[in-house]
Amino acid sequence: MPIQAIHHINIRARSALVADLKAFYESVLGLRAGWRPPFQSTGHWLYLGDTPVVHLVEDERAAGSAQRGGPNVDHVAFLSAGLKESEERLRAMGVAFRRTTVPETSITQLFFVDPAGNGVELQFVGEG
Numbered sequence: 001m002p003i004q005a006i007h008h009i010n011i012r013a014r015s016a017l018v019a020d021l022k023a024f025y026e027s028v029l030g031l032r033a034g035w036r037p038p039f040q041s042t043g044h045w046l047y048l049g050d051t052p053v054v055h056l057v058e059d060e061r062a063a064g065s066a067q068r069g070g071p072n073v074d075h076v077a078f079l080s081a082g083l084k085e086s087e088e089r090l091r092a093m094g095v096a097f098r099r100t101t102v103p104e105t106s107i108t109q110l111f112f113v114d115p116a117g118n119g120v121e122l123q124f125v126g127e128g
Contacts, residue, residue, distance in 0.1 A: 003078045007123050010055040010074040012062045018043060025054050037103045075111065075119025083108055083127035101128055 011021060022044050025031045031046035031054060041059070045052035062072050080086060090097050090112065097112040108128035111121050 002081050003122075004081060005079045007051070007077040007079040007121075008053050008055050009076055010057060010119070010121075012057045012059045012072045012074040014060055014062055015042070015058040017062075018056045018058045021056055022046065037105060039103065073118075075121050077109075077121035077123050080122040080124055081127070083110075083124040086110060086122055086124075 011018075013021060022033065025046050026033065029048075031048055033044050034047040034052060036043065036045040036052070036055075041057050043055065043057040046054040046056065057074065059072075087097070087099070087110065090110065095112050097110045100109045100111065101107065102109065106126045106128060108124045109121050110124075111119065114120055
């Protein structure tokens with residue numbers, strides 16, 4: 001399961017806060033909104049160059065405010081290689097995971113949680 005890089009962070013928050021987060025990351029960090037696959041959820045992908053490094057997802061069930069301890073960091077994603085081997089390793093270690101694909105792309109994702117309940121995504125390009 002060779003991890004190559006942290007790919008993105010996903011933040012889940014209520015829609016009004018997502019709008020504030022989008023404005024913050026665009027104005028303070030200079031990220032720019034760009035293409036987002038046609039997921040069932042609503043949100044934004046904010047790009048640093050050609051890479052969507054911050055994913056914002058609207059979720060009215062999300063707790064939080066603009067204060068510390070606010071919106072949920074849903075998961076951190078790692079760009080990875082070796083999809084089949086990674087699935088075998090997770091199964092062998094007894095780690096439950098969910099496999100998905102990103103619409104209109106060649107990206108396969110494995111989602112699971114760490115012992116503290118933090119979401120982890122392994123992202124594989126062209127290995128599905």
